[in-house]
Amino acid sequence: MTVAHRRIRLDALLVERGLASSRAKAQAAILAGEVYVNGVRAAKAGMTVADDAAVELRPSRPAFASRGGLKLDHALREFGIAPDGLVAVDVGASTGGFTDCLLQRGASRVAAIDVGTGQLDWRLRNDPRVRSLEQHDVRDVTADDLGGLADLATVDVSFISLGKILPAVRRLLKLSGTAVVLVKPQFEAGSKQLKRGVVREAAVHRRVLGDVIETARSGGWSVLRATPSPVAGPEGNLEFFLLLKNVRGESIEIDVESMVAQAHDTVLGAARR
Incomplete structure (x- = not known):
């Protein structure tokens, strides 16, 4: 039998x-x-x-300085972004997962910005291609601090809304430069929408993603693509990547409802099984 x-x-x-x-x-x-x-x-x-x-x-040497590098690597592939030879700025660098990914994907140099101190991986801190700007709020950073305007920005910030950060990121990018931005609903939704620090409702995810997209557009960005992060954030929070371009008038319509439904099915589905 x-x-x-x-x-x-x-x-x-x-x-x-x-x-x-x-x-x-x-x-x-x-x-x-x-x-x-x-x-x-x-x-x-x-x-x-x-x-x-x-x-x-079969554990191997970590591919990047943190698992954030895995998230960004997925987004770059999904969006068709090749950092080869580009000057990049990594906002919210922390231990350097995004910075490491950018370098491994061929970026010529990366400015790693973070309000914290002593977090950036020692290997990256000593890499001549990396300019570490720790204890720096991106809103106070100028293009001169970076050594010139960047071609590409990556953003992964916590405990602050992206609406307060995106104008500063635009000032650091060349015209028509691109930004790959991680949207963390737990820092956008408001405390009343959280259950033990986690956003669980699809309706809240839809609202947050829609609000961030509208904020970006009204702030002078074109919103080109969106994709769920393949790895949930701390405590199981669902996260999304947006591809933005530093130019007005080239936005495409993002199907937020389908995007959130896909994310709940593929990333959070195991919680329901």
Whole structure:
């Protein structure tokens, strides 16, 4: 008699078997190419496998200084952005995951801006291509501090709304320069919309994403693309990337409802299974 085995998301199975302490860490391991199913490297965190599948975790040297690099790498590929030879500014650099990703993808130099101190990975701090601007609020930074206007900006900030940051980012970019911006609903929605620091409702995600898009457009940006981050943020928060261009009048319509539905299904789906 053949026994039917249930199907389960791979990231959920890793947690179930104790190979990862959370779905977020499981997803990061899969994206880093460290998870093998029946001897074959897994490609997607959301793939379903039989619950008796042979699953191995083969840890490797982290691809980037932090898992933020995995998120940005996904967004750059989704948006078709090639940093080769570009001058970049990384706003909210922290330990340097985005900065590391930009350098590995060929950026000629990166200005790493963060209000904190002593966080940037030592390897990056000593890389001649990196200008570390720690203890700097981007709103106080000038193009001279960067050594000139940047071609590309990346943004990953916490505890502040993007509406307060985006005007400063524009001032640091060349005309028609691009920005890859991480939208964190937990810092946009307001405390009443949070449950233990997490935004769970799709309606709130739709409102937040729509509001950030409108804020960017009204502030002189063109909004070109959007994609969910493939890895949830701390505590399981859903996050999104926007591709912005420093020019008016080239925006395309973003289907926010479909974007949020896709994110809930692919990134947060394991929580409902």
